[in-house]
Amino acid sequence: MTDSVPFWRRVELEDSSSGWIAKKFIIPDEGPTSPETDLVLEVHFVDVGQGDGIWIHTPDDGIDGNGEFEGLNIVIDGGLDSSDHNNAMLHYLRDQAHHLAVLDALIVTHPHIDHYRGAEGLTRHFQVEQYIDPGMPVNKAGYNAFIASFSQPDHHVKSTLRGQDILGPLDWGEELEVEILHSWVGTNDGMGSDEGTRINNSSIVIRLRFGDQTFLFMGDAEGKSRTDSPSQPKYAEKVLLEAGADLDATILKIAHHGSETSSTTPFIEAVTPDVVVVQSGRKCYSGRHIPDMSTLERYCDSNADTVFLRTDHGDEAFHDHRSSINGDHVVIRTDGLSLEIEGQQTTCATLPTAAPMPQC
Numbered sequence: 382m383t384d385s386v387p388f389w390r391r392v393e394l395e396d397s398s399s400g401w402i403a404k405k406f407i408i409p410d411e412g413p414t415s416p417e418t419d420l421v422l423e424v425h426f427v428d429v430g431q432g433d434g435i436w437i438h439t440p441d442d443g444i445d446g447n448g449e450f451e452g453l454n455i456v457i458d459g460g461l462d463s464s465d466h467n468n469a470m471l472h473y474l475r476d477q478a479h480h481l482a483v484l485d486a487l488i489v490t491h492p493h494i495d496h497y498r499g500a501e502g503l504t505r506h507f508q509v510e511q512y513i514d515p516g517m518p519v520n521k522a523g524y525n526a527f528i529a530s531f532s533q534p535d536h537h538v539k540s541t542l543r544g545q546d547i548l549g550p551l552d553w554g555e556e557l558e559v560e561i562l563h564s565w566v567g568t569n570d571g572m573g574s575d576e577g578t579r580i581n582n583s584s585i586v587i588r589l590r591f592g593d594q595t596f597l598f599m600g601d602a603e604g605k606s607r608t609d610s611p612s613q614p615k616y617a618e619k620v621l622l623e624a625g626a627d628l629d630a631t632i633l634k635i636a637h638h639g640s641e642t643s644s645t646t647p648f649i650e651a652v653t654p655d656v657v658v659v660q661s662g663r664k665c666y667s668g669r670h671i672p673d674m675s676t677l678e679r680y681c682d683s684n685a686d687t688v689f690l691r692t693d694h695g696d697e698a699f700h701d702h703r704s705s706i707n708g709d710h711v712v713i714r715t716d717g718l719s720l721e722i723e724g725q726q727t728t729c730a731t732l733p734t735a736a737p738m739p740q741c
Contacts, residue, residue, distance in 0.1 A: 463499060486551075491600055504530070563585070584599065596633075612645065633654035639676050
């Protein structure tokens with residue numbers, strides 16, 4: 382067991398294998414690493430079954446403390462299960478690091494269990510420099526117990542940032558432009574008539590730009606009810622559009638696992654993504670599994686060259702959404718110019734014309 386350390390670095394070994402190691406354990410043999418090496422942003426969309434789990438590793442120049450290219454580790458959401466045995470996000474990160482390695486930021490986009498429960502497990506095994514959430518007050522015993530647990534000795538959260546004050550830019554290094562575009566702002570007005578919808582629309586929405594490549598992380602922020610027309614945005618999407626937020630993005634982490642309640646036509650036209658990432662599992666919503674094909678088809682109507690990357694491939698073999706984890710992670714790397722993608726890709730030409738899994 383090692384002490385906590387500030388950053389991780391990818392290393393190449395003599396046998397051509399690679400892995401991650403804490404910077405403090407690296408002994409340079411010829412002085413500092415050149416600033417031109419390893420300047421790659423990595424975004425890992427982890428297959429956590431039903432839920433979101435994202436690990437971001439920012440570019441690393443090997444020079445510590447200069448405010449840029451620091452190789453930070455940020456997690457957005459953690460999936461459904463907090464137990465050490467079943468926490469897919471914990472297993473994924475443990476394969477990359479070690480007990481009490483540092484997470485520079487842990488962001489829970491909103492208080493639904495398929496986003497915060499796995500994050501709860503991470504706070505027991507990693508040192509969290511900063512925890513961020515929308516600060517929406519909810520009558521949910523599990524979530525409130527999670528927040529209260531930060532004061533317990535088996536949790537490792539150093540600071541918290543919750544509520545209205547989180548809107549605005551985040552400092553993840555001078556090479557990145559990072560901004561929280563939306564969150565709960567102290568009122569539920571216009572965010573839906575039922576609690577579940579209001580909680581979804583409290584979601585933290587983050588835009589991250591590195592060079593020519595931009596990511597938009599939508600949490601579960603919605604744009605309509607299931608039966609509404611996709612041409613008239615409501616809820617969080619309406620707020621973003623009316624605020625004039627810069628939504629243009631190369632890569633979109635689609636909201637609410639690709640539900641029909643997301644992705645109105647005006648929103649899609651504002652984002653114009655080339656790549657749409659869907660994090661979903663086997664959970665039944667209103668008699669069907671998500672993503673809804675009608676939602677994905679709206680992206681194709683806007684751009685016939687849209688590429689879809691999904692963490693639910695092959696999940697029809699599972700009968701329980703808690704077990705629908707088969708390792709189809711999506712990893713996107715970029716040097717700010719081009720994209721390198723790992724994960725099964727679907728195009729508009731190969732998009733199923735019906736739901737890819739049986740109705741439930």
